[in-house]
Amino acid sequence: METVALYDVDSTTPNLALARIARAEGEKGNRVVRYDPTEPLLNAGRFDRIYASKIFTRSDGRFLDPERMEIGGTGVDLRKTLPPEIERLPPDWSLWPGFKDNLGFAMRGCRRRCDFCFVPEKEGRARPASTIKDLLVQDSDFLILLDNDFFGNPEWRERVDEIHRLDLTVNLSQGINVRSITDEQARALAGLVNARPNRGGSRLTNLHRTRGQFHFAWDNPKDEARVVAGISRLDAAGIKRWRMACYVLIGFNTTPAEDEHRVQTLRRLKIDPFVMPYDPDDARQARFARWANDKAIFGTVRTFSDYDGTVRYRPEIAAEPSAQAVLL
Numbered sequence: 001m002e003t004v005a006l007y008d009v010d011s012t013t014p015n016l017a018l019a020r021i022a023r024a025e026g027e028k029g030n031r032v033v034r035y036d037p038t039e040p041l042l043n044a045g046r047f048d049r050i051y052a053s054k055i056f057t058r059s060d061g062r063f064l065d066p067e068r069m070e071i072g073g074t075g076v077d078l079r080k081t082l083p084p085e086i087e088r089l090p091p092d093w094s095l096w097p098g099f100k101d102n103l104g105f106a107m108r109g110c111r112r113r114c115d116f117c118f119v120p121e122k123e124g125r126a127r128p129a130s131t132i133k134d135l136l137v138q139d140s141d142f143l144i145l146l147d148n149d150f151f152g153n154p155e156w157r158e159r160v161d162e163i164h165r166l167d168l169t170v171n172l173s174q175g176i177n178v179r180s181i182t183d184e185q186a187r188a189l190a191g192l193v194n195a196r197p198n199r200g201g202s203r204l205t206n207l208h209r210t211r212g213q214f215h216f217a218w219d220n221p222k223d224e225a226r227v228v229a230g231i232s233r234l235d236a237a238g239i240k241r242w243r244m245a246c247y248v249l250i251g252f253n254t255t256p257a258e259d260e261h262r263v264q265t266l267r268r269l270k271i272d273p274f275v276m277p278y279d280p281d282d283a284r285q286a287r288f289a290r291w292a293n294d295k296a297i298f299g300t301v302r303t304f305s306d307y308d309g310t311v312r313y314r315p316e317i318a319a320e321p322s323a324q325a326v327l328l
C-alpha cells in the first residue's frame with residue numbers, strides 16, 4: 001500500500017479534481033491523506049506521491065515543488081487534464097469532512113469566447129458531461145453545478161427535468177448566459193426559481209443556500225442591449241428582479257466611466273451588481289468593488305466618487321458569488 005497526499009493550494013470550494021484522484025487512489029488500495037505545506041519537516045519523504053492543484057494564477061504557490069509533486073489546475077497549466085479514466089470517476093469527498101453536498105459538471109465548455117476567459121481554450125465547445133443523477137454521490141438534496149454555460153448544453157431540458165424530479169436545490173455557480181437566453185430557457189428558469197411557492201423557496205440559490213437568487217454577467221459594456229433584452233425575457237417569464245444578481249468584470253478592457261455606468265444601470269434595474277476586479281491588487285478596482293459589493297454601502301453611497309473608502313469591507317459578502325473559485 002502506498003501513501004498518497006493531496007495538496008489543495010487555493011480552492012475556495014472542495015476541489016473536484018483532487019476528490020477524483022482520491023477515489024482513484026483509494027480504489028487501488030492506497031492510503032490517501034491531505035498534504036499540509038506548513039509541516040515540511042513532517043512531510044519530507046513521507047509520501048509516495050503528492051498531487052497538487054492550484055486554481056488561481058495569482059494565489060501563493062510558494063510551497064509547490066515540481067520535483068516532488070504532480071501539479072495541475074488552471075493556475076499553472078490550462079492544458080493539463082486528468083486522465084480520462086480518473087475524470088470519469090465519482091469524487092470521493094471523505095477527505096473534505098465538512099462538505100456534505102454534491103458538486104460537479106453536467107456540461108463542459110462554452111458557446112462563447114470572451115477575451116479574458118480560459119474556458120473555451122481549456123474545455124472547448126459546449127457539450128453534455130453528466131446527468132444530474134450521476135452527480136449525486138452524497139446524501140444531500142443540494143447540488144453545486146459548475147457548468148460554465150448551463151443552457152449551452154444541448155441536453156439542458158433533460159437536466160432541468162431531473163432537477164425537478166429529484167426535488168433538488170441547485171447553485172449554478174458560474175451563472176447563466178443572459179445575453180443569449182431564449183424565451184423557452186427563461187420559462188424553464190422561472191420554473192426552477194418559482195418551483196416552491198408554498199415553501200418560500202427557489203430551486204436555485206446562491207452558493208451558501210442563503211438566498212434564492214441566481215446570477216449572470218455583464219462583462220462587456222457593448223453587450224448592454226443584449227443584457228437588457230435578456231433581463232426583459234426573464235421578467236416576461238415571471239422571475240422577480242430580486243432573484244437576479246449580475247457579475248460586472250472591471251479592469252480588463254473597460255474605462256472607469258463604463259464600470260460606473262454598468263453598476264448604476266443595474267441599480268436602476270433593481271438588480272444586485274457584483275463587481276469582479278480583473279486585478280484585485282489594483283487600488284481603484286479593489287475600492288470600486290468594495291463600494292459596489294457591499295449592499296449597505298452601495299445602497300447609501302450613490303456614486304463611486306462619493307465613496308471615501310472608510311467603511312469596513314465585509315469579506316463574507318464579497319466572497320459570495322465565486323465565479324472563478326470553483327473552476328478546475
Ligand code: SF4
Nearest residue numbers: 110112114117119148
Ligand atoms: S466568460 Fe463565461 S460566457 Fe465567456 S467564454 Fe467564459 S465561460 Fe463562456
